[in-house]
Amino acid sequence: MNISVSPGACAAPVLKERGQREVFCGLTGIIWLHRRMQDAFFLVVGSRTCAHLLQSAAGVMIFAEPRFATAIIGERDLAGRADLDDELDRVVGRLLARRPEIKLLFLVGSCPSEVIKLDLGRAAARLSRVNEAGVRVLAYSGSGIETTFTEGEDACLAALVPEMPDTAPGAPASLLVVGALPDTVEAQFRSLLSQAGIDRIDFLPQRRLAELASVGPRTRILLAQPFLAATAKALEERGARRIPAPFPIGIEGTTLWLEAACRAFGIDPAIVSKLAEAPKARAAAALERARSALAGRSVFFFPDSQLEIPLARFLAREMSMRLVEVGTPYLHRQHLAEELAMLPPVQISEGQDVDLQLDRCHAARPDLVVCGLGLANPLEAAGIATKWSIELLFSPIHGYEQAADLANLFVRPLARRAMLEV
Numbered sequence: 001m002n003i004s005v006s007p008g009a010c011a012a013p014v015l016k017e018r019g020q021r022e023v024f025c026g027l028t029g030i031i032w033l034h035r036r037m038q039d040a041f042f043l044v045v046g047s048r049t050c051a052h053l054l055q056s057a058a059g060v061m062i063f064a065e066p067r068f069a070t071a072i073i074g075e076r077d078l079a080g081r082a083d084l085d086d087e088l089d090r091v092v093g094r095l096l097a098r099r100p101e102i103k104l105l106f107l108v109g110s111c112p113s114e115v116i117k118l119d120l121g122r123a124a125a126r127l128s129r130v131n132e133a134g135v136r137v138l139a140y141s142g143s144g145i146e147t148t149f150t151e152g153e154d155a156c157l158a159a160l161v162p163e164m165p166d167t168a169p170g171a172p173a174s175l176l177v178v179g180a181l182p183d184t185v186e187a188q189f190r191s192l193l194s195q196a197g198i199d200r201i202d203f204l205p206q207r208r209l210a211e212l213a214s215v216g217p218r219t220r221i222l223l224a225q226p227f228l229a230a231t232a233k234a235l236e237e238r239g240a241r242r243i244p245a246p247f248p249i250g251i252e253g254t255t256l257w258l259e260a261a262c263r264a265f266g267i268d269p270a271i272v273s274k275l276a277e278a279p280k281a282r283a284a285a286a287l288e289r290a291r292s293a294l295a296g297r298s299v300f301f302f303p304d305s306q307l308e309i310p311l312a313r314f315l316a317r318e319m320s321m322r323l324v325e326v327g328t329p330y331l332h333r334q335h336l337a338e339e340l341a342m343l344p345p346v347q348i349s350e351g352q353d354v355d356l357q358l359d360r361c362h363a364a365r366p367d368l369v370v371c372g373l374g375l376a377n378p379l380e381a382a383g384i385a386t387k388w389s390i391e392l393l394f395s396p397i398h399g400y401e402q403a404a405d406l407a408n409l410f411v412r413p414l415a416r417r418a419m420l421e422v
């Protein structure tokens with residue numbers, strides 16, 4: 001595939017907004033992280049609101065033995081009349097006695113735990129010492145104060161980095177793919193990259209604590225998600241080096257991502273392109289059907305998941321959609337440099353002033369808006385089709401075999417709106 005990289009949107013001025021925001025908190029990440037880390041448990045130390053958020057976001061889990069829960073901070077605790085450390089120790093002790101399969105316990109901070117300045121890092125260190133049975137206890141914040149919901153994954157993975165052992169001296173170079181991916185997607189990437197000749201490939205997060213990769217100066221990291229700034233920084237501080245690449249979204253992004261990995265290991269990128277011919281052809285045929293529904297339609301992104309720029313690049317370049325505005329909560333220019341170079345010229349906005357952005361959206365009357373749950377209903381009521389950005393984290397969207405499913409996530413709201421208008 002020949003992929004041309006034009007000056008694109010990287011040269012365009014970015015509209016920076018610092019007003020009222022409409023975003024979900026980082027607790028949401030637990031829903032996809034717990035599926036990936038199969039011997040981990042997430043204990044949110046929070047309020048009934050946090051418990052409701054988790055339960056409604058993961059309603060189906062009610063039928064399974066859950067691997068997340070909320071330790072609710074009661075009114076006595078908030079008034080400072082209870083010894084929270086003792087209560088937390090009791091809750092954790094009961095949990096670990098009942099669930100011996102847990103090997104990794106995350107204490108997840110929330111707005112209430114941060115407001116009362118509960119030191120979960122200290123609690124995690126204390127509980128790790130007490131639980132000599134090999135349960136590792138770590139802490140990170142999923143609080144909603146000034147964050148966006150994908151930051152929960154970033155904070156969780158960054159908390160894992162200090163746990164990664166150092167690579168042995170003289171160990172061969174290794175590839176570390178960073179970002180939670182469904183098992184099927186991981187298997188596809190692993191197969192292509194190992195057939196191309198990369199011998200040592202690890203994934204973060206790992207499925208089991210015992211599989212946690214080592215890290216060191218010979219580790220090359222390949223980000224699978226664009227929202228992992230803190231994790232990448234923590235890995236770089238351990239000596240690892242990031243491979244610059246766009247993200248593996250759509251045929252184009254996946255090809256460039258795989259090729260970048262090969263180049264970093266001195267492997268001719270044509271090898272992986274050749275290996276990927278069959279999945280690429282399948283993806284191209286499946287995307288053709290979606291393209292007829294999306295081509296020429298306009299799309300407006302509100303800032304929510306931090307996936308907005310790679311998604312906009314995919315919709316514009318592979319689905320021929322028209323970009324109106326691409327909003328992102330944060331713009332990490334370094335991690336997104338390759339994406340920005342490929343994005344057609346468009347208004348990019350960073351941060352949010354929701355009323356002003358809604359005014360721009362209503363004035364533009366886009367065919368489709370990608371936004372958080374809080375904005376979807378009012379926009380639908382105003383006759384605009386919407387796609388919840390959170391669905392893009394719950395669905396497998398990376399790689400060749402998932403490209404058509406990704407495109408269809410955008411086709412469906414347009415089809416539904418067309419039916420409503422008949």
Ligand code: SF4
Pocket residue numbers: 025026027046047049050051053109110111112142143144145
């Ligand atoms: S925003 Fe804060 S209080 Fe609300 S669910 Fe998230 S962590 Fe809990």
